[in-house]
Amino acid sequence: MISIATWNINSVRLRMPIVERFLKEEAPDVLCLQEIKCQEHQFPFKAFEALGYNHFAIHGQKGYHGVATVSRVPITEFSRHDWQANGEARHVGVELPDHDGMIVENVYIPAGGDEPDREKNPKFGQKLDFFERMTRWADTIDRPTLIVGDFNVAPLESDVWSHKQLLKVVSHTPIEVETMQRFKDAHGFTDIGREFIRDPDRYYSWWSYRSKDWKVNDRGRRLDHMWASPELAAQSTRHWLREDARDWEKPSDHIPLITEFDL
Structure with a gap:
């Protein structure tokens, strides 16, 4: 068995106390973090090492x-892609050599700004282009691959608190959903979360800080995802989330997701 977790932590140094709590309570073998908001030399290595996480791949x-990506089991950095074509640190991939050569790709896809219009809002165009570059990359995958992270798209009606009210809101617009679906189809990825928490059951991973009582x-959205290659998806045995982490002291606006595999 091996367990992989993903969490947009929204500043790893600021939120290290809740990361430590999560690692003590869940003890995933591998933890993929997004929005660490620091350079590699600023990363809190010692805090992770004290908990037994001695392997790192940092793109800050x-x-x-x-x-x-931090791990209790050996990992080797496998890839870094600039899918936004502007030098931002949004991806790192690792190989797990002791686990059938499994690849774990950790990605933070751009939020896309506020206006879902490429002409009026260049950030939205950058987000769509990011997905298109990932789609071309997905055509080349030839290893058991798990891609995880903050995708900043909630594709299903049950992935948002109000489908009708969010149809024109960035993260749930039809063009984003269609663009992400093309990426998913390019490699035949399986949406692990929805294999275990079936649509139309409620499944959120993010709640805005703007809400006084989340x-x-x-008013949640499922912005965080764990997708697996077909052969790897068949080996998934359990998937769960820690919604209570949204209520911890100085929380991230995202919560962690965990998937277990029998390799």
Whole structure:
């Protein structure tokens, strides 16, 4: 068995106390973090090592974005793609040599700004182009691959608190859903979350900081995903999330997701 977790932590140094709590309570073998918001030399290596996480693949930058994969089992950095074509640190891939050569791709896809119009909002166009570059990459995959992270798209009606009210809101617009679906189809990825938490059951991973009481309003969206190659998806045995982490002290606006595989 091996367990993989993903979490947009929204500043790893600021939220290290809740990361430590999560690792003590869940102890995933591999943790993929997005939005670490620090350079590699600023990453809190010692705090992870104290918990038995001694293997790292860090792709960071000053103040923004950044992804990190930390592990209790050996990992080897496998890839770094600039799918936004602007030098931002949004991806790192690792190989797990002791687990059938499994590849874990950790990605932070751009949010896309506020206006779902490529002409009026260049950030939205960058987001769509990011997906298109990932789609071309997906055609080349020839290894058991798990891609995880903050995709910043909630594709299904049950992935958002109100399908009708969010149809014109970035993260749930038809063009984003269609663009992400093309990426998914390019390699035949399986949406692990929805294999275990079936549509139309409610499944959210993000609640805005703007909501004074996130639990009462429950205006969530499923922006975080774990997708597996067909052969790897067949080996998944369990998937769960820690919704209570949204209520921890100084929380991220995202929660962690975990999948277990029998390799």
